[in-house]
Amino acid sequence: MSLCPKERLLRVLRKESVDRPPVICTGGMMNAAIVEIMQKTGHTLPEAHFDSGLMAELAQDVQGHTGFENFGVPFCMTVExxxxxxxxxHGTLACEPKIVREPYPSVRDVVIGNAAAQVNSGRVQTVVDASRRIARANSDVPVIASLTGPISTAASVVDPMTFYKELRKDPSGAHRVLEHVTLVLAAFAEKLITEGGATVIAVGDPSATGEILGPVMFEEYALRYLNQLADRIHALGAPFIIHICGDVKRVRPQLAQLRSDALSTDAMVNLSALKAEYPHLTTMGNLSTYALQWSTPEKITQMTENLIRDEIDIISPACGLSTSTSTDRIRAMTATVKASREGMA
Amino acid sequence: MPETLDTLAQSLSDAVVNMDEERTRELAIAVVDLGLNPLAAIERGLVDGMNRAGKLFETEEYFIPELLLCSDAMYAGLEVLRPHLPNASEVKKHKIVIGVVEGDTHDIGKNLVKILLDAAGYEVVDLGRDIEPKRFVETAIREGARVIALSTLMTTTMDAMADVVRLLAEGNLRDRFKVIVGGGPISQAFADRIGADGYAASAPAAVKLVQRLITEPA
Incomplete structure (x- = not known):
C-alpha cells in the first residue's frame, strides 16, 4: 500500500490502517519556520504574517526543506x-509575535463583539487565503490550519493574572468570555475549511495545561471549550488535532474525554503508556524539540525510531521549535519515519 | 472574643490558605488595632499561610489560580501591616533580580516565583516582561543582587537567556551573580548548556534553588 501524505494522515485520523505513521508539524504554536530556511529562500517573517502569498510560499518552503508531510499555517498564535x-x-525573523498588552483588565470588562464580523478583520483572511493557495497547488499533501485554543486566546485578551483568578472567583464571567472566544475560533475554523480548503484543523492551548489549571478547572474550562470546538469542526467535516502542553499526569481522565481525532503532547509524556491506558486515543508526538535543536542527527534518528517502535500514531515535534534549529536535524527525523514500513498495513 | 497574637496569626495564616483576601485584611487591621507585633503577624500569619499554600501547590492540591488568590490575600495583609513595622526591623535581605527575557511577555511563571521569593524573605526586584539582556545585568549591579532569575515560556526566546550569561562573562561579572532559569520549554540540560547556575521546574523549587545557591560560597 502506497499512500499519499494526505490520504495517510486522514486514514490515521479515521483510525484506519496505514503503511507507516505520518510525520507532521502543525504550524501555529508548533511551526517549523526556522531561520535557516527563511534565509535560504528569502520568504521571511515577520513579513509573511501579513501577506497571504508570502505565507503560502513560506509554508511550502518549510515543507520542502524539512520533509514534513503537511503544510502548516499560520506562523504565530496572535491572529485570534x-x-x-x-x-x-509582530516579532522578528527569529522571534514569534507576542501580545504587547491585553485590552481588558478583567473578564467583566470584555466587550462581546459579533463573531462573524470579528473573523472578517485582522489577519484572518491572510491565513485563509494562504491556506487556499497551498491547497490549490498541492492535492496530495494536507494543509493543517492551526488555531490558538480558547483559554490561551482568552488569556491573551484579559490580563492573564486576573483571568486565572477569575476562573475561580467569577466563573460566570469567565464562561461568558470563553463562550464567545470559542464562537470566534469556530467561525475562523469554518472559513479555513470552507474558503481555505484546509484538510485538518489543529489547536494548541498552552495556557490551559493540567499543571496550570488542575483537574477540576481543566475539566470545567479546557475540556468543555475544546470539545465545543471539536464538535463544531466535526460538523464542518474536518478532522481535529488537539495539542496539550506540559505534564498531563493529573488530567489523564480528562484527556481521554477530549473529542479530537488525535491528541498531541509534550516530550515528558509517555504516549505509549497513555495509549495503553486509553486505547481509543490516537496519539501524536512527541520528539523533544530540545533534542531536535541540540542532539546529533544519529541521536534524533534513534529517538524517532523509538516513537515508531512504540506505535505512536503520528510522529511530530513535541513542542514549538526553536528558530535556530537546523534542517539536517529535522530531516533526520522525517527521513527516519519515511524509511519505516513495518507491516502496520 | 479575646484575640491574642497566637490566635490572630493562626487565623491570618488560615485566611491566606483559604484565599480570603477580605478576611485577611480585617485580621491584619485587628492586629494593628490591638497593638500586637506586626512583624510576628507577618511571619507567623501571612508568610506561614503562603508557605502552606506553596506546599499545597507542590503536592498538586492547589494550582495556579489558587496560588494567585492566596498571594492576593497575603499582599492585602502586608499592605495593612507593613506601615506599622518599626524601621529597626528592616533586616538586610538578599536581593534577586527577576524578569521575563526579551521577546516574551508571558509572565505568570515569573510572577509566581516572585510571590514565593517574597514570602521566603528575599527582596525581589521585578523588571517585568520583555526585558533586554543588558537591563538584567545593569540592574543586578546597581542593586547589588546575588541572583538573576530569568523566565520564558516561548521556545523562540530561550536563546535570550544565553545572552544574559554571555554578557556577564564578557563583563567579567559571571562570578558575582548566580543565574537561574525556568519556564515551560526550559530544562536542566538547557541550563547546563548555556552555563546557568541552576534550573527549577516549579516556583517552590525555584525558592529552594535560590536558598541553596545563596548559601554556597560565591
Missing amino acids: AEILGSQID
Whole structure:
C-alpha cells in the first residue's frame, strides 16, 4: 500500500490502517519556520504574517526543506487575540509575535463583539487565503490550519493574572468570555475549511495545561471549550488535532474525554503508556524539540525510531521549535519515519 | 472574643490558605488595632499561610489560580501591616533580580516565583516582561543582587537567556551573580548548556534553588 501524505494522515485520523505513521508539524504554536530556511529562500517573517502569498510560499518552503508531510499555517498564535482587540508586537525573523498588552483588565470588562464580523478583520483572511493557495497547488499533501485554543486566546485578551483568578472567583464571567472566544475560533475554523480548503484543523492551548489549571478547572474550562470546538469542526467535516502542553499526569481522565481525532503532547509524556491506558486515543508526538535543536542527527534518528517502535500514531515535534534549529536535524527525523514500513498495513 | 497574637496569626495564616483576601485584611487591621507585633503577624500569619499554600501547590492540591488568590490575600495583609513595622526591623535581605527575557511577555511563571521569593524573605526586584539582556545585568549591579532569575515560556526566546550569561562573562561579572532559569520549554540540560547556575521546574523549587545557591560560597 502506497499512500499519499494526505490520504495517510486522514486514514490515521479515521483510525484506519496505514503503511507507516505520518510525520507532521502543525504550524501555529508548533511551526517549523526556522531561520535557516527563511534565509535560504528569502520568504521571511515577520513579513509573511501579513501577506497571504508570502505565507503560502513560506509554508511550502518549510515543507520542502524539512520533509514534513503537511503544510502548516499560520506562523504565530496572535491572529485570534488581535481580532479581539489585543495589541500585538509582530516579532522578528527569529522571534514569534507576542501580545504587547491585553485590552481588558478583567473578564467583566470584555466587550462581546459579533463573531462573524470579528473573523472578517485582522489577519484572518491572510491565513485563509494562504491556506487556499497551498491547497490549490498541492492535492496530495494536507494543509493543517492551526488555531490558538480558547483559554490561551482568552488569556491573551484579559490580563492573564486576573483571568486565572477569575476562573475561580467569577466563573460566570469567565464562561461568558470563553463562550464567545470559542464562537470566534469556530467561525475562523469554518472559513479555513470552507474558503481555505484546509484538510485538518489543529489547536494548541498552552495556557490551559493540567499543571496550570488542575483537574477540576481543566475539566470545567479546557475540556468543555475544546470539545465545543471539536464538535463544531466535526460538523464542518474536518478532522481535529488537539495539542496539550506540559505534564498531563493529573488530567489523564480528562484527556481521554477530549473529542479530537488525535491528541498531541509534550516530550515528558509517555504516549505509549497513555495509549495503553486509553486505547481509543490516537496519539501524536512527541520528539523533544530540545533534542531536535541540540542532539546529533544519529541521536534524533534513534529517538524517532523509538516513537515508531512504540506505535505512536503520528510522529511530530513535541513542542514549538526553536528558530535556530537546523534542517539536517529535522530531516533526520522525517527521513527516519519515511524509511519505516513495518507491516502496520 | 479575646484575640491574642497566637490566635490572630493562626487565623491570618488560615485566611491566606483559604484565599480570603477580605478576611485577611480585617485580621491584619485587628492586629494593628490591638497593638500586637506586626512583624510576628507577618511571619507567623501571612508568610506561614503562603508557605502552606506553596506546599499545597507542590503536592498538586492547589494550582495556579489558587496560588494567585492566596498571594492576593497575603499582599492585602502586608499592605495593612507593613506601615506599622518599626524601621529597626528592616533586616538586610538578599536581593534577586527577576524578569521575563526579551521577546516574551508571558509572565505568570515569573510572577509566581516572585510571590514565593517574597514570602521566603528575599527582596525581589521585578523588571517585568520583555526585558533586554543588558537591563538584567545593569540592574543586578546597581542593586547589588546575588541572583538573576530569568523566565520564558516561548521556545523562540530561550536563546535570550544565553545572552544574559554571555554578557556577564564578557563583563567579567559571571562570578558575582548566580543565574537561574525556568519556564515551560526550559530544562536542566538547557541550563547546563548555556552555563546557568541552576534550573527549577516549579516556583517552590525555584525558592529552594535560590536558598541553596545563596548559601554556597560565591
